[in-house]
Amino acid sequence: MKKVLKIDTEETVILRHVKKSDIDGIWRNFNNVLEEGTYLPVFTPVKTEIEKNSWYDNIKREHEVCIVAEITNHKPPYDIIGQCEISNLEWEAATHVGSLGIIVSEKYRDMGVGRNLIDIAIRESNKLNNKEKIILSCFSNNERALHLYEKMGFRVVGVRKKQFYMDAVYYDEVVMELFIEEYLRNNP
Numbered sequence: 001m002k003k004v005l006k007i008d009t010e011e012t013v014i015l016r017h018v019k020k021s022d023i024d025g026i027w028r029n030f031n032n033v034l035e036e037g038t039y040l041p042v043f044t045p046v047k048t049e050i051e052k053n054s055w056y057d058n059i060k061r062e063h064e065v066c067i068v069a070e071i072t073n074h075k076p077p078y079d080i081i082g083q084c085e086i087s088n089l090e091w092e093a094a095t096h097v098g099s100l101g102i103i104v105s106e107k108y109r110d111m112g113v114g115r116n117l118i119d120i121a122i123r124e125s126n127k128l129n130n131k132e133k134i135i136l137s138c139f140s141n142n143e144r145a146l147h148l149y150e151k152m153g154f155r156v157v158g159v160r161k162k163q164f165y166m167d168a169v170y171y172d173e174v175v176m177e178l179f180i181e182e183y184l185r186n187n188p
């Protein structure tokens with residue numbers, strides 16, 4: 001699976017499955033978004049080779065889907081500008097459900113990279129892993145992400161009030177879900 005996008009900056013982005021040589025680029029992107037301090041309920045950057053590699057080994061062991069956005073005119077690790085992972089849940093009775101996480105680097109937001117990453121990740125997780133349903137969660141003040149998820153057909157299941165506490169402020173968590181059969185019907 002490979003999709004090529006021409007984005008507003010006139011650069012070319014390739015969307016494809018993750019490979020081992022992407023590990024540093026992926027964690028660089030993650031740590032940069034973490035530093036923004038706004039979107040992720042995590043404080044500690046991922047720096048060690050053990051942490052980075054064990055994340056990748058786990059994806060391969062669990063046969064999880066991780067789609068990356070690679071910009072063709074940058075060299076590793078600066079070439080990875082987005083990633084969308086659909087992880088398995090811990091429950092044996094929920095193997096048909098995947099949990100979605102996504103980040104796109106700040107410079108490349110609002111150009112359709114996120115929508116394309118999610119679209120491919122949903123389709124691939126259905127095709128390769130028999131996922132039927134995707135769940136996710138999001139800070140209630142993350143307006144861009146909520147707009148995108150709702151536009152793609154995710155529905156709000158509920159809100160966990162004051163679920164996160166960061167820099168002396170409480171944040172609500174919005175929980176959403178999407179049924180892939182319905183998504184594919186609406187987006188053939």
Ligand SMILES: CC(C)(COP(=O)(O)OP(=O)(O)OC[C@H]1O[C@@H](n2cnc3c(N)ncnc32)[C@H](O)[C@@H]1OP(=O)(O)O)[C@@H](O)C(=O)NCCC(=O)NCCS
Binds near residue numbers: 110116137139
């Ligand atoms: C959320 C995120 C993954 C979306 O990726 P992206 O590449 O920017 O997404 P797209 O360009 O496909 O779509 C963004 C949409 O949000 C809209 N948008 C931008 N700012 C917005 C705002 N403040 N309020 C509402 N909508 C907004 C854009 O107009 C676009 O919608 P449109 O296609 O209807 O015009 C990305 O912005 C990101 O990584 N943000 C930081 C990390 C994060 O929030 N991750 C998700 C955690 S739950």
